[in-house]
Amino acid sequence: MSLTVGPQGPTKTTRTGLNSAAASPALEWLWKYLQDTPHPEILDCGPVFQATVDVFLRRGAKVHVADLVTPLLKGEERFWNRSGKVPVFRVAEFLAQFPAVLPASLTVIFGWHVLDLLPREAHSQVVGRWLSCLQPGGVLFCLLREPYLPKGADTFWWLAGLRSLACAREGSRPFPYPAITNRDTERLAPPGSVKTFLTRTGRREVLTIIQP
Amino acid sequence: MWWEKKSGPDPGQRPHPLSAPAARPESWAEPLEPTPRVSDMPNTIQNQTLLGQSMVLHGELTGKEDLLIEGQLDGTISLPDHCVTVGSHGEVKAEIHARQISVLGTVNGNLTAREKIEIRKTGQVVGDLVAAAIAIEDGAYLKGSIDIQREQNQAAARSASLPPAVKASA
Numbered sequence: 001m002s003l004t005v006g007p008q009g010p011t012k013t014t015r016t017g018l019n020s021a022a023a024s025p026a027l028e029w030l031w032k033y034l035q036d037t038p039h040p041e042i043l044d045c046g047p048v049f050q051a052t053v054d055v056f057l058r059r060g061a062k063v064h065v066a067d068l069v070t071p072l073l074k075g076e077e078r079f080w081n082r083s084g085k086v087p088v089f090r091v092a093e094f095l096a097q098f099p100a101v102l103p104a105s106l107t108v109i110f111g112w113h114v115l116d117l118l119p120r121e122a123h124s125q126v127v128g129r130w131l132s133c134l135q136p137g138g139v140l141f142c143l144l145r146e147p148y149l150p151k152g153a154d155t156f157w158w159l160a161g162l163r164s165l166a167c168a169r170e171g172s173r174p175f176p177y178p179a180i181t182n183r184d185t186e187r188l189a190p191p192g193s194v195k196t197f198l199t200r201t202g203r204r205e206v207l208t209i210i211q212p
Numbered sequence: 213m214w215w216e217k218k219s220g221p222d223p224g225q226r227p228h229p230l231s232a233p234a235a236r237p238e239s240w241a242e243p244l245e246p247t248p249r250v251s252d253m254p255n256t257i258q259n260q261t262l263l264g265q266s267m268v269l270h271g272e273l274t275g276k277e278d279l280l281i282e283g284q285l286d287g288t289i290s291l292p293d294h295c296v297t298v299g300s301h302g303e304v305k306a307e308i309h310a311r312q313i314s315v316l317g318t319v320n321g322n323l324t325a326r327e328k329i330e331i332r333k334t335g336q337v338v339g340d341l342v343a344a345a346i347a348i349e350d351g352a353y354l355k356g357s358i359d360i361q362r363e364q365n366q367a368a369a370r371s372a373s374l375p376p377a378v379k380a381s382a
Contacts, residue, residue, distance in 0.1 A: 048348050065355065
């Protein structure tokens, strides 16, 4: 089922309960948290959407862009070493996709659903790289699918507004790896730094805050 | 407060690649012009010098004409008062300084435009963008940063650097 949005706005609900746009409790929290930060420095790790860039720019942000989602969805071979019996994900090759960003310089990173598309063995290094780029008090924003959501890996997300998310389509591709649990996220991030927001979209919105 | 209005425009609309952004919240302290639509951009295909598909150029390129690159260029491009278009076949490894820059091909290097930078959906840019306005068509590839520098900011910076007598007469 494709999502089409009319001029009256998103009212159609998909099989999985996805709306084409929805208020985001995590974004609500995030921008309130950053209300005294006039010029946040943001890294967007999703596909380039002008809508998202516009939201960031009108928020006064300096924006860095590096699409990590599309190469994963394409299953680019350069990320895989298939010389052995078991394919091995080349984490270093993947990390090379990150833009040149100084350590501890970013205010927010939008990781979107990259973790749902990555093999488990790559999570710690990728999250570690993200967290190393965040300044004290910085926030990593991720979307994680709920275990009951079997399909939708190929959905693209963008910001419809400062506090609302939208998705391009429901998506039909099954997720390549098991769902990440809340316990998994706590293993990946420093204790006490993770906020998880439940939604009706089949995704959890997860914020990881670097303690000041 | 950095908040958007709750009664803002429909948030669910699929962002057409060239669509204008949603209405700007009044409470934002530093209102910015909406990023222009790509279709609003002036046609830069006319009256310009062409670097053809079979051409390969290494070095520094300066001039007083608009430039369309369909070949390969490696070096620097400085056309501060004119437009540079990297065509769909163009492959550029260079820092580009121009009044306006349009990318339909591949660019590896930083782009600085006094007015606008646009990246079409076929465009691929690895580099940092600095301009007064930036339009990125959905489907374009960008790896780098985006920095908006408004003309008024640039003018203020220029004014601040002028000696007092010049300021008074300006």
